[in-house]
Amino acid sequence: xxxxxxxxxxxxxxxxxxxxxxxxxxxxxxxxxxxxxxxxxxxxxxxxxxxxxxxxxxxxxxxxxxxxxxxxxxxxxxxxxxxxxxxxxxxxxxxxxxxxxxxxxxxxxxxxxxxxxxxxxxxxxxxxxxxxxxxxxxxxxxxxxxxxxxxxxxxxxxxxxxxxxxxxxxxxxxxxxxxxxxxxxxxxxxxxxxxxxxxxxxxxxxxxxxxxxxxxxxxxxxxxxxxxxxxxxxxxxxxxxxxxxxxxxxxxxxxxxxxxxxxxxxxxxxx
Ligand SMILES: C[S@@+](CC[C@H](N)C(=O)[O-])C[C@H]1O[C@@H](n2cnc3c(N)ncnc32)[C@H](O)[C@@H]1O
Numbered sequence: 001x002x003x004x005x006x007x008x009x010x011x012x013x014x015x016x017x018x019x020x021x022x023x024x025x026x027x028x029x030x031x032x033x034x035x036x037x038x039x040x041x042x043x044x045x046x047x048x049x050x051x052x053x054x055x056x057x058x059x060x061x062x063x064x065x066x067x068x069x070x071x072x073x074x075x076x077x078x079x080x081x082x083x084x085x086x087x088x089x090x091x092x093x094x095x096x097x098x099x100x101x102x103x104x105x106x107x108x109x110x111x112x113x114x115x116x117x118x119x120x121x122x123x124x125x126x127x128x129x130x131x132x133x134x135x136x137x138x139x140x141x142x143x144x145x146x147x148x149x150x151x152x153x154x155x156x157x158x159x160x161x162x163x164x165x166x167x168x169x170x171x172x173x174x175x176x177x178x179x180x181x182x183x184x185x186x187x188x189x190x191x192x193x194x195x196x197x198x199x200x201x202x203x204x205x206x207x208x209x210x211x212x213x214x215x216x217x218x219x220x221x222x223x224x225x226x227x228x229x230x231x232x233x234x235x236x237x238x239x240x241x242x243x244x245x246x247x248x249x250x251x252x253x254x255x256x257x258x259x260x261x262x263x264x265x266x267x268x269x270x271x
Contacts, residue, residue, distance in 0.1 A: 005121035007173040009097070012119050013076055015223025016056070020079035023057055027221025030153075031056075031115050033204035034143050034263050035063045038114055041200075041265045042141035044069050048109040052091075053098055053130065053142075054116020058084030061091045064112070072108075074101060099125040106135040113142040115263070118179040119223065127192035134270035140194060141267045144179045146201060150262035153206050156247045157218065161228060164239035169231035172224055185266035194268025202265050209256040211244035 019027070038060065044050055046068025052061035055073030057080055064071045065088065073093040075081050084093045096102040098113075098120045111130045120126045130140050148155035161167045178184055182199035189197040208214040219229045232240060248257045 001174055003121075003174050003176065005176065008121035008175060009076075011173050011227075012121075012223050015226060016075075016077040016119075017079040019221050019223060019226065020057065020077060020083050022220040023080070023083070024059075025221075026217040026219075028057070028059060029217070030204070030206045030261055032059055033261075034202055034265070035060050035114060037202050037265055038112055038141055038143055039064055039067065041198075041267050042110045042112045042139050044110055044112070049107065051101070051103070051108045051111045051130075051133065053101065053111055053113040053126070054119065055084055055093065056080045056114075056116075058088045058091060058093065060112055060114045061093075062088045065090060069110075072103075074098065099129065101126075101129040101133055103133045105132055106138075108133055109135060109138050111138070111140045113140075115143050115145065117142045118144045118175075121176040123176060123179055124188060124191065127188055127194075131193045131270055136270060138270045139267060140189070140270070141265060142185075143202075143263045143265050144185065146262040146264050147180055150201060150203070150260075152251075153214065153259040153261050156244055156259065157215065157225070157229075160240045160244040160247060161232065164243050165232040165236035167228060169233075170224075170227035171231070172227045175224065182264045182266065185264055189266060189268035192268075193271070195271040197266070197268040199264050199266040201262055203260060203262045205251075205258040206261045207256060207258045211248050211257065212241050214248070214257065214259070215241060215244065 048069045050069040052073040061071040061073045218225045251259045
C-alpha cells in the first residue's frame with residue numbers, strides 16, 4: 001500500500017477519537033511520565049505563551065498552566081478536545097491539524113508536543129509550521145518513543161505479535177515514519193530551520209498487573225498499536241498473551257510487572 005497522507009490522517013483521527021475516553025487510565029500512565037522533563041527541556045516558566053501541540057486530553061497544557069504559562073492546545077480529534085476542555089477550562093483548546101497550525105507567525109514563546117509528532121503523516125510540515133509560529137529565540141520540545149533497544153515494553157509487544165500473530169494484520173495505512181531515533185529528530189529539526197538542536201533519552205517504567213493488562217492498555221489507549229492488537233485472530237491472541245507474559249517475567253515483582261519504557265526528548269531554537 002503506498003503512503004497516503006490523507007488516509008493516515010483519517011486513520012489516526014478515528015483511532016484517537018476512539019481512544020479519547022479511555023486514554024487517561026489506559027495510556028497516559030505511560031505518556032504522563034515524560035511531561036515534566038518535556039516542560040523542563042522547553043524551559044517553560046511563568047508568563048510564557050505556550051502551545052501544546054497534539055494536546056490530546058490536555059495533560060501537558062495543564063502542567064504548563066501549573067507553571068504559570070499562558071497555554072493554548074491544538075489537536076485534530078474532537079473527542080480528545082472534548083476531554084481536554086472538560087478537564088481544563090482555563091486553557092484555550094483549538095481544533096486543527098499539526099501539519100498546518102492555525103496561528104499567526106511568531107506568536108508563541110514555546111511549543112511542546114508529547115508523543116504527537118510521529119503520528120502526523122508528514123512531520124516535516126508540522127516542524128516547519130512550529131518554526132513559523134515561534135518567536136525568534138523561542139523553543140520547541142517534543143517527545144517520540146525511543147527505539148526498541150531502549151523502549152522495552154514496545155519491543156516485547158511487537159516481538160510477541162511477530163512470533164505468535166501477524167504484525168501486518170491490521171488494515172492501517174503505512175505511516176509517514178521517519179521518527180524512530182534521536183538522529184531522526186535532530187535531522188528533522190535542522191531541516192525545518194531550528195538551531196542549537198539537542199536530543200536526549202528519558203527513561204520510565206510502565207506498571208501493569210500482567211501482560212494481558214499491558215496489551216489491554218495499548219488496545220484501549222492508542223491508535224496504530226490498538227489496530228494491530230485488535231487485528232490478531234482469536235486463535236493467536238492467547239499465545240500472544242502467554243508469550244508476552246513469559247517475556248515480561250524479568251520485570252515481575254510482588255505487585256505485577258514494571259517494564260522499562262523510554263523516549264527521546266528533542267529540542268531546537270527558532271533562530
Ligand atoms: C499519543 S496522543 C498524545 C496526547 C498528549 N500529547 C499526551 O501527552 O497525553 C497523540 C495525540 O496527537 C493527536 N494528533 C495526531 N495527529 C495529529 C495531527 N495531524 N494534528 C493534530 N493532532 C494530531 C491525536 O489526536 C492525539 O490526541
